[in-house]
Amino acid sequence: MAPALRGLIVVLALAGCERLPDREPLTGGDPKHGRSLIREFGCGSCHRISGVPGANASVAPPLEKLKSRVYLAGRFANTPQNLVAWIHDPRAMDSQTAMPAVGVDEQQARDIAAYLYTR
Amino acid sequence: MRVLRCIAAVALLLAAAGAVFVYSGVYDVSATDQHLFPTYWTIRATMERSVAVRARRVEVPPLDDVRVRRGVGLYREHCLRCHGAPGVAPEPFALGMTPVPENLAYVAKTWSAAEVYWTVRNGLKMTAMPAWQYRLGDDAMWDVVAFVKQLPSLSPEEYEAMRELGPPERERQPGAGDARRGRQAIQQYACVTCHAIPGVVGSQAPVGPSLARIATRGFIAGVLPNSAENMELWLIAPQDVKPGTAMPDLDMSPHDAKDIAAYLATLN
Numbered sequence: 001m002a003p004a005l006r007g008l009i010v011v012l013a014l015a016g017c018e019r020l021p022d023r024e025p026l027t028g029g030d031p032k033h034g035r036s037l038i039r040e041f042g043c044g045s046c047h048r049i050s051g052v053p054g055a056n057a058s059v060a061p062p063l064e065k066l067k068s069r070v071y072l073a074g075r076f077a078n079t080p081q082n083l084v085a086w087i088h089d090p091r092a093m094d095s096q097t098a099m100p101a102v103g104v105d106e107q108q109a110r111d112i113a114a115y116l117y118t119r
Numbered sequence: 120m121r122v123l124r125c126i127a128a129v130a131l132l133l134a135a136a137g138a139v140f141v142y143s144g145v146y147d148v149s150a151t152d153q154h155l156f157p158t159y160w161t162i163r164a165t166m167e168r169s170v171a172v173r174a175r176r177v178e179v180p181p182l183d184d185v186r187v188r189r190g191v192g193l194y195r196e197h198c199l200r201c202h203g204a205p206g207v208a209p210e211p212f213a214l215g216m217t218p219v220p221e222n223l224a225y226v227a228k229t230w231s232a233a234e235v236y237w238t239v240r241n242g243l244k245m246t247a248m249p250a251w252q253y254r255l256g257d258d259a260m261w262d263v264v265a266f267v268k269q270l271p272s273l274s275p276e277e278y279e280a281m282r283e284l285g286p287p288e289r290e291r292q293p294g295a296g297d298a299r300r301g302r303q304a305i306q307q308y309a310c311v312t313c314h315a316i317p318g319v320v321g322s323q324a325p326v327g328p329s330l331a332r333i334a335t336r337g338f339i340a341g342v343l344p345n346s347a348e349n350m351e352l353w354l355i356a357p358q359d360v361k362p363g364t365a366m367p368d369l370d371m372s373p374h375d376a377k378d379i380a381a382y383l384a385t386l387n
Contacts, residue, residue, distance in 0.1 A: 046337070059337030061328035070313075070326040071365045074340050096342045096361060 020118060026067075027080045029107075029114030037112050041102050050119055060099065066116045073097060083113040150217040166243060170234050173241075177233035182265035185284065190266025192283030193259055198223070198267075201247065206275025216247050224270040236264045253307040253375060296347075296381025304375045305382060313366075317386055327366065334387040340364060350380040 020031045035052060038044065044055025048062035069078050073094055076082045085092075087109040090099040104112065140146065154162070194204070201213040201220040213220050227235065239260050242250030251260055273281075302318060305311070311321025315329040336345050342361050343349040354376040357366040371379075 058332055058335040060341065061336070062331070064329070065325060068325050069328075070324070074327065074361065074364045074366060094341075098338045098341050 020115070024114035024117050026117055027084060027110050027114040029084075029110035029112070031111070031115040031118050034111035034113070034115030037104070037108050038115060041104060041112075043102075043112070046099075049116070051115075063116055064119055066119055073099070080113060080117070083116070084109045087112050150215060153217070170230075170237055174231065174233040174237040177237055179232045179236070180261055182232060182261070182268060186262045186265035187269050188282065188284040189259075190262035190264070191281045193255070193263050194266050195283070197251070197255075198263065205270065205273050205278040207278075213247075218246050220247065223267050224273075227267050227270045232264050232268055235267055236260060239263055250307060253304060253372075296377040296379075296384075298378070298381040298385050301375075301378035301380070301382030304379050308369050308371060308375070308379070310379075318382075330383060330386060332386055334384050340366065347380050347384060350383060351376040354379055 020035070022030065022032070024031050038049060038052050038055065043049060044052055044057060046057050046059040047055060048057065048064070049055035050064055066078075066083075072078050072082055072086055073090070075094060076086065082093075084106065087104055088106050089101045090097050091101050153159075199207065200210045201216075202223050203209040203213075203220075205224065208214075209220060230238075238248065240250065240252045242248045251263075255263070305316060305319050306321070310316060310330075311319050311323055313324060313326035315323040315325065315331065317331050334345075339345050339349055339353050340357070340361050343353060351373065353360050353366075354369075355371050355373060356368065357364050358368050
Protein backbone atom coordinates (compact mmCIF):
# COMPACT_ATOMS: atom_id res chain seq x y z
CA MET A 1 0.00 0.00 0.00
CA ALA A 2 1.31 3.45 -0.83
CA PRO A 3 2.32 5.51 2.23
CA ALA A 4 -0.07 8.29 1.19
CA LEU A 5 -2.98 5.86 1.05
CA ARG A 6 -2.01 4.36 4.38
CA GLY A 7 -1.81 7.87 5.85
CA LEU A 8 -5.26 8.67 4.51
CA ILE A 9 -6.69 5.54 6.11
CA VAL A 10 -5.09 6.45 9.43
CA VAL A 11 -6.55 9.97 9.24
CA LEU A 12 -9.99 8.59 8.41
CA ALA A 13 -9.74 6.08 11.21
CA LEU A 14 -8.77 8.87 13.57
CA ALA A 15 -11.67 11.05 12.53
CA GLY A 16 -14.06 8.13 12.71
CA CYS A 17 -13.42 5.99 15.72
CA GLU A 18 -10.48 7.06 17.85
CA ARG A 19 -11.96 7.84 21.29
CA LEU A 20 -9.48 9.07 23.84
CA PRO A 21 -10.42 9.49 27.49
CA ASP A 22 -10.24 13.00 29.00
CA ARG A 23 -7.89 11.77 31.68
CA GLU A 24 -5.49 8.83 31.66
CA PRO A 25 -5.55 7.31 35.20
CA LEU A 26 -1.86 6.34 35.60
CA THR A 27 -0.35 9.69 34.69
CA GLY A 28 -3.28 11.98 35.43
CA GLY A 29 -2.57 13.63 32.06
CA ASP A 30 -4.81 14.58 29.13
CA PRO A 31 -4.17 12.17 26.24
CA LYS A 32 -5.88 14.34 23.61
CA HIS A 33 -3.68 17.27 24.42
CA GLY A 34 -0.75 14.85 24.57
CA ARG A 35 -1.41 13.73 21.02
CA SER A 36 -1.31 17.26 19.65
CA LEU A 37 1.85 17.97 21.66
CA ILE A 38 3.49 14.89 20.11
CA ARG A 39 2.89 16.42 16.68
CA GLU A 40 4.02 19.83 17.83
CA PHE A 41 7.31 18.61 19.28
CA GLY A 42 7.99 16.32 16.33
CA CYS A 43 8.37 13.09 18.32
CA GLY A 44 7.40 11.27 15.13
CA SER A 45 10.62 12.28 13.41
CA CYS A 46 12.36 9.57 15.46
CA HIS A 47 9.59 7.28 16.78
CA ARG A 48 6.71 5.36 15.27
CA ILE A 49 3.60 6.26 17.28
CA SER A 50 0.23 4.81 16.36
CA GLY A 51 -2.59 7.33 15.94
CA VAL A 52 -0.22 10.16 15.08
CA PRO A 53 -0.15 10.79 11.33
CA GLY A 54 3.38 10.88 9.95
CA ALA A 55 4.95 9.41 13.11
CA ASN A 56 6.61 6.58 11.23
CA ALA A 57 10.34 7.06 11.74
CA SER A 58 12.67 4.34 12.87
CA VAL A 59 15.57 6.25 14.41
CA ALA A 60 14.45 5.15 17.86
CA PRO A 61 12.19 2.27 18.96
CA PRO A 62 8.47 2.28 18.17
CA LEU A 63 6.29 3.41 21.09
CA GLU A 64 3.55 0.82 20.61
CA LYS A 65 2.16 -0.83 23.74
CA LEU A 66 4.40 1.29 25.90
CA LYS A 67 2.20 0.62 28.93
CA SER A 68 3.14 -3.07 28.98
CA ARG A 69 6.88 -2.38 28.54
CA VAL A 70 8.99 -3.33 31.57
CA TYR A 71 11.83 -0.83 31.15
CA LEU A 72 12.15 2.69 29.81
CA ALA A 73 15.25 3.62 27.84
CA GLY A 74 16.66 0.20 28.71
CA ARG A 75 17.44 1.40 32.24
CA PHE A 76 14.49 2.61 34.27
CA ALA A 77 11.41 0.84 35.58
CA ASN A 78 8.38 1.79 33.50
CA THR A 79 6.49 3.94 36.00
CA PRO A 80 4.40 7.01 35.16
CA GLN A 81 6.81 9.20 37.16
CA ASN A 82 9.84 7.88 35.26
CA LEU A 83 8.13 8.26 31.89
CA VAL A 84 7.12 11.87 32.60
CA ALA A 85 10.60 12.72 33.89
CA TRP A 86 12.19 11.03 30.85
CA ILE A 87 10.09 12.94 28.31
CA HIS A 88 10.70 16.17 30.20
CA ASP A 89 14.50 15.84 30.31
CA PRO A 90 16.02 12.57 29.07
CA ARG A 91 19.59 13.83 29.29
CA ALA A 92 19.18 14.49 33.00
CA MET A 93 18.42 10.80 33.50
CA ASP A 94 20.94 9.37 31.04
CA SER A 95 23.76 11.53 29.74
CA GLN A 96 24.58 8.94 27.02
CA THR A 97 21.19 8.88 25.33
CA ALA A 98 20.63 10.01 21.77
CA MET A 99 17.20 11.34 22.80
CA PRO A 100 17.33 15.11 22.99
CA ALA A 101 15.55 17.38 25.49
CA VAL A 102 13.12 19.16 23.20
CA GLY A 103 11.79 21.65 25.74
CA VAL A 104 8.73 19.78 26.95
CA ASP A 105 7.67 21.10 30.37
CA GLU A 106 6.44 18.76 33.07
CA GLN A 107 2.72 19.23 32.51
CA GLN A 108 3.18 18.70 28.77
CA ALA A 109 5.29 15.61 29.48
CA ARG A 110 2.46 14.29 31.65
CA ASP A 111 -0.04 14.74 28.79
CA ILE A 112 2.31 13.08 26.27
CA ALA A 113 2.88 10.18 28.67
CA ALA A 114 -0.90 9.94 29.08
CA TYR A 115 -1.33 9.55 25.31
CA LEU A 116 1.47 6.98 25.03
CA TYR A 117 -0.12 4.90 27.81
CA THR A 118 -3.33 4.69 25.77
CA ARG A 119 -1.45 3.00 22.89
CA MET B 120 -18.79 -35.61 -1.98
CA ARG B 121 -20.40 -37.29 1.05
CA VAL B 122 -17.05 -38.71 2.07
CA LEU B 123 -15.44 -35.26 1.88
CA ARG B 124 -18.23 -33.78 3.96
CA CYS B 125 -17.81 -36.54 6.49
CA ILE B 126 -14.04 -35.93 6.74
CA ALA B 127 -14.63 -32.20 7.13
CA ALA B 128 -17.16 -32.82 9.92
CA VAL B 129 -14.76 -35.09 11.78
CA ALA B 130 -11.91 -32.60 11.37
CA LEU B 131 -14.13 -29.82 12.70
CA LEU B 132 -15.18 -31.95 15.66
CA LEU B 133 -11.55 -32.77 16.47
CA ALA B 134 -10.56 -29.10 16.25
CA ALA B 135 -13.47 -28.19 18.57
CA ALA B 136 -12.47 -30.92 21.04
CA GLY B 137 -8.87 -29.66 20.88
CA ALA B 138 -10.00 -26.12 21.60
CA VAL B 139 -12.08 -27.27 24.58
CA PHE B 140 -9.10 -29.28 25.87
CA VAL B 141 -6.79 -26.26 25.61
CA TYR B 142 -9.08 -23.52 26.91
CA SER B 143 -10.83 -25.46 29.68
CA GLY B 144 -7.49 -25.78 31.51
CA VAL B 145 -8.31 -29.42 32.23
CA TYR B 146 -4.76 -30.63 31.46
CA ASP B 147 -2.56 -30.53 34.57
CA VAL B 148 0.87 -29.11 33.71
CA SER B 149 2.26 -29.43 37.25
CA ALA B 150 5.55 -31.32 37.58
CA THR B 151 4.04 -33.42 40.38
CA ASP B 152 1.36 -34.86 38.11
CA GLN B 153 3.01 -37.89 36.53
CA HIS B 154 2.31 -38.88 32.94
CA LEU B 155 -0.08 -41.73 32.19
CA PHE B 156 1.93 -44.72 31.07
CA PRO B 157 0.80 -44.52 27.40
CA THR B 158 1.68 -40.80 27.33
CA TYR B 159 5.08 -41.51 28.86
CA TRP B 160 5.79 -44.33 26.45
CA THR B 161 4.78 -42.24 23.42
CA ILE B 162 6.93 -39.28 24.44
CA ARG B 163 9.86 -41.53 25.30
CA ALA B 164 9.71 -43.51 22.05
CA THR B 165 9.29 -40.31 20.00
CA MET B 166 12.36 -38.83 21.67
CA GLU B 167 14.51 -41.95 21.27
CA ARG B 168 13.61 -42.37 17.60
CA SER B 169 14.14 -38.68 16.92
CA VAL B 170 17.62 -38.81 18.45
CA ALA B 171 18.56 -42.12 16.79
CA VAL B 172 17.59 -40.92 13.30
CA ARG B 173 19.39 -37.61 13.64
CA ALA B 174 22.51 -39.13 15.21
CA ARG B 175 23.11 -41.30 12.15
CA ARG B 176 24.91 -38.45 10.44
CA VAL B 177 27.23 -37.79 13.38
CA GLU B 178 30.87 -38.83 12.93
CA VAL B 179 32.50 -39.96 16.15
CA PRO B 180 36.13 -38.94 16.81
CA PRO B 181 38.46 -41.19 18.86
CA LEU B 182 37.30 -40.96 22.49
CA ASP B 183 40.69 -41.37 24.13
CA ASP B 184 41.79 -41.05 27.73
CA VAL B 185 42.71 -37.36 27.39
CA ARG B 186 39.13 -36.63 26.36
CA VAL B 187 37.79 -38.64 29.29
CA ARG B 188 39.95 -36.70 31.76
CA ARG B 189 39.00 -33.35 30.27
CA GLY B 190 35.39 -34.54 30.18
CA VAL B 191 35.17 -35.33 33.90
CA GLY B 192 35.90 -31.68 34.76
CA LEU B 193 33.27 -30.43 32.33
CA TYR B 194 30.82 -33.02 33.63
CA ARG B 195 31.33 -31.92 37.24
CA GLU B 196 30.85 -28.30 36.22
CA HIS B 197 27.84 -28.62 33.92
CA CYS B 198 26.07 -32.01 34.24
CA LEU B 199 26.49 -33.24 37.81
CA ARG B 200 23.86 -31.04 39.43
CA CYS B 201 21.02 -32.54 37.39
CA HIS B 202 22.29 -36.01 36.50
CA GLY B 203 24.37 -36.97 39.52
CA ALA B 204 27.37 -39.34 39.20
CA PRO B 205 28.41 -42.70 40.66
CA GLY B 206 27.65 -42.36 44.37
CA VAL B 207 26.52 -38.71 44.00
CA ALA B 208 22.84 -37.70 43.97
CA PRO B 209 21.56 -34.86 41.81
CA GLU B 210 20.84 -31.55 43.59
CA PRO B 211 17.39 -31.32 45.23
CA PHE B 212 16.01 -28.95 42.55
CA ALA B 213 16.75 -31.53 39.85
CA LEU B 214 14.74 -34.16 41.68
CA GLY B 215 11.69 -31.92 41.36
CA MET B 216 11.75 -31.95 37.57
CA THR B 217 9.38 -33.80 35.26
CA PRO B 218 10.83 -35.58 33.37
CA VAL B 219 13.45 -36.25 36.04
CA PRO B 220 17.01 -36.10 34.60
CA GLU B 221 18.28 -39.52 33.52
CA ASN B 222 20.89 -41.61 35.27
CA LEU B 223 23.60 -41.32 32.62
CA ALA B 224 25.40 -44.52 33.59
CA TYR B 225 22.39 -46.34 32.22
CA VAL B 226 22.02 -44.06 29.20
CA ALA B 227 25.69 -44.65 28.37
CA LYS B 228 25.10 -48.40 28.29
CA THR B 229 22.16 -48.19 25.91
CA TRP B 230 22.90 -45.15 23.74
CA SER B 231 25.70 -44.82 21.18
CA ALA B 232 28.34 -42.10 21.52
CA ALA B 233 26.80 -40.36 18.48
CA GLU B 234 23.39 -40.28 20.18
CA VAL B 235 24.80 -38.92 23.44
CA TYR B 236 26.72 -36.29 21.47
CA TRP B 237 23.65 -35.28 19.47
CA THR B 238 21.65 -34.85 22.68
CA VAL B 239 24.37 -32.83 24.42
CA ARG B 240 24.75 -30.66 21.35
CA ASN B 241 21.08 -30.02 20.60
CA GLY B 242 19.29 -30.50 23.91
CA LEU B 243 15.80 -31.94 24.24
CA LYS B 244 12.70 -29.85 23.81
CA MET B 245 10.13 -29.98 26.67
CA THR B 246 12.69 -31.44 29.05
CA ALA B 247 15.14 -29.36 31.05
CA MET B 248 18.04 -30.60 28.89
CA PRO B 249 19.67 -27.54 27.32
CA ALA B 250 21.51 -27.40 24.00
CA TRP B 251 25.21 -27.04 24.78
CA GLN B 252 26.46 -26.03 21.34
CA TYR B 253 26.27 -22.33 22.24
CA ARG B 254 27.95 -22.88 25.61
CA LEU B 255 30.69 -25.40 24.83
CA GLY B 256 32.87 -25.89 21.78
CA ASP B 257 32.65 -29.05 19.71
CA ASP B 258 35.76 -30.55 21.30
CA ALA B 259 34.47 -29.91 24.79
CA MET B 260 31.17 -31.60 23.96
CA TRP B 261 33.03 -34.69 22.72
CA ASP B 262 35.08 -34.64 25.94
CA VAL B 263 31.84 -34.84 27.91
CA VAL B 264 30.62 -37.70 25.71
CA ALA B 265 33.90 -39.57 26.20
CA PHE B 266 33.47 -39.30 29.96
CA VAL B 267 29.76 -40.22 29.93
CA LYS B 268 30.52 -43.37 27.92
CA GLN B 269 32.94 -44.37 30.74
CA LEU B 270 30.32 -43.92 33.48
CA PRO B 271 29.02 -47.53 33.54
CA SER B 272 32.52 -48.85 34.25
CA LEU B 273 33.27 -46.45 37.14
CA SER B 274 32.77 -47.35 40.79
CA PRO B 275 31.91 -44.44 43.15
CA GLU B 276 35.47 -44.59 44.50
CA GLU B 277 37.05 -44.52 41.06
CA TYR B 278 34.84 -41.60 40.05
CA GLU B 279 35.74 -39.69 43.22
CA ALA B 280 39.46 -40.24 42.59
CA MET B 281 39.39 -39.12 38.93
CA ARG B 282 41.69 -36.17 38.25
CA GLU B 283 40.66 -33.49 35.82
CA LEU B 284 42.47 -31.93 32.89
CA GLY B 285 41.67 -28.30 32.11
CA PRO B 286 39.06 -27.71 29.39
CA PRO B 287 40.22 -26.70 25.92
CA GLU B 288 39.77 -23.13 24.66
CA ARG B 289 36.42 -22.29 23.12
CA GLU B 290 36.99 -22.24 19.37
CA ARG B 291 36.45 -19.01 17.44
CA GLN B 292 35.50 -18.82 13.81
CA PRO B 293 36.41 -15.90 11.56
CA GLY B 294 34.48 -14.78 8.46
CA ALA B 295 31.13 -13.16 7.71
CA GLY B 296 28.06 -13.64 9.90
CA ASP B 297 25.61 -16.44 9.12
CA ALA B 298 22.05 -15.13 9.50
CA ARG B 299 20.47 -18.60 9.61
CA ARG B 300 22.71 -19.72 12.42
CA GLY B 301 22.12 -16.34 14.03
CA ARG B 302 18.39 -16.96 14.21
CA GLN B 303 19.01 -20.22 16.04
CA ALA B 304 21.51 -18.50 18.32
CA ILE B 305 18.89 -15.85 19.17
CA GLN B 306 16.64 -18.58 20.44
CA GLN B 307 19.53 -20.17 22.32
CA TYR B 308 20.49 -16.95 24.13
CA ALA B 309 16.81 -16.61 25.14
CA CYS B 310 16.55 -13.16 23.52
CA VAL B 311 12.78 -13.68 23.08
CA THR B 312 12.18 -13.71 26.82
CA CYS B 313 12.70 -9.92 26.66
CA HIS B 314 12.25 -8.86 23.00
CA ALA B 315 9.66 -9.46 20.31
CA ILE B 316 11.70 -10.69 17.32
CA PRO B 317 10.10 -11.43 13.95
CA GLY B 318 10.92 -14.97 12.82
CA VAL B 319 11.61 -16.28 16.33
CA VAL B 320 8.80 -17.96 18.27
CA GLY B 321 8.74 -17.24 21.99
CA SER B 322 7.07 -15.34 24.79
CA GLN B 323 7.97 -12.03 23.08
CA ALA B 324 7.59 -10.22 26.39
CA PRO B 325 7.94 -6.43 26.14
CA VAL B 326 10.77 -6.26 28.67
CA GLY B 327 12.99 -4.57 26.11
CA PRO B 328 11.89 -2.96 22.84
CA SER B 329 10.58 -4.96 19.90
CA LEU B 330 13.31 -5.78 17.38
CA ALA B 331 10.95 -5.55 14.43
CA ARG B 332 12.70 -3.55 11.68
CA ILE B 333 15.76 -3.22 13.90
CA ALA B 334 17.93 -2.95 10.77
CA THR B 335 16.29 0.39 9.95
CA ARG B 336 16.74 1.75 13.50
CA GLY B 337 19.05 4.77 13.83
CA PHE B 338 20.48 3.87 17.20
CA ILE B 339 21.22 0.77 19.26
CA ALA B 340 20.07 1.07 22.88
CA GLY B 341 19.63 4.79 22.28
CA VAL B 342 23.37 5.35 22.49
CA LEU B 343 25.26 3.70 19.59
CA PRO B 344 24.79 4.46 15.89
CA ASN B 345 23.36 1.34 14.28
CA SER B 346 26.01 -0.63 12.34
CA ALA B 347 27.03 -4.28 12.14
CA GLU B 348 30.19 -3.71 14.22
CA ASN B 349 28.33 -1.72 16.86
CA MET B 350 25.62 -4.37 17.10
CA GLU B 351 28.29 -7.02 17.76
CA LEU B 352 29.93 -4.77 20.34
CA TRP B 353 26.57 -4.21 22.06
CA LEU B 354 25.69 -7.91 22.08
CA ILE B 355 29.06 -8.95 23.52
CA ALA B 356 29.39 -6.25 26.18
CA PRO B 357 26.17 -4.27 26.76
CA GLN B 358 27.28 -3.18 30.22
CA ASP B 359 30.46 -1.62 28.81
CA VAL B 360 28.55 0.23 26.10
CA LYS B 361 25.81 1.49 28.42
CA PRO B 362 26.63 0.98 32.11
CA GLY B 363 23.50 0.27 34.11
CA THR B 364 21.45 -1.04 31.19
CA ALA B 365 18.88 -3.72 31.94
CA MET B 366 20.32 -5.70 29.02
CA PRO B 367 22.50 -8.35 30.66
CA ASP B 368 25.92 -9.61 29.66
CA LEU B 369 25.10 -13.04 28.19
CA ASP B 370 28.68 -14.24 27.93
CA MET B 371 28.15 -14.28 24.17
CA SER B 372 31.00 -15.49 21.97
CA PRO B 373 32.14 -13.12 19.17
CA HIS B 374 31.16 -15.83 16.68
CA ASP B 375 27.58 -15.97 17.94
CA ALA B 376 27.38 -12.17 18.17
CA LYS B 377 28.43 -11.89 14.51
CA ASP B 378 25.77 -14.39 13.41
CA ILE B 379 23.04 -12.78 15.53
CA ALA B 380 23.95 -9.34 14.16
CA ALA B 381 23.71 -10.83 10.65
CA TYR B 382 20.18 -12.07 11.38
CA LEU B 383 19.09 -8.77 12.93
CA ALA B 384 20.40 -6.99 9.81
CA THR B 385 17.78 -8.88 7.78
CA LEU B 386 14.91 -7.37 9.82
CA ASN B 387 14.05 -4.33 7.75
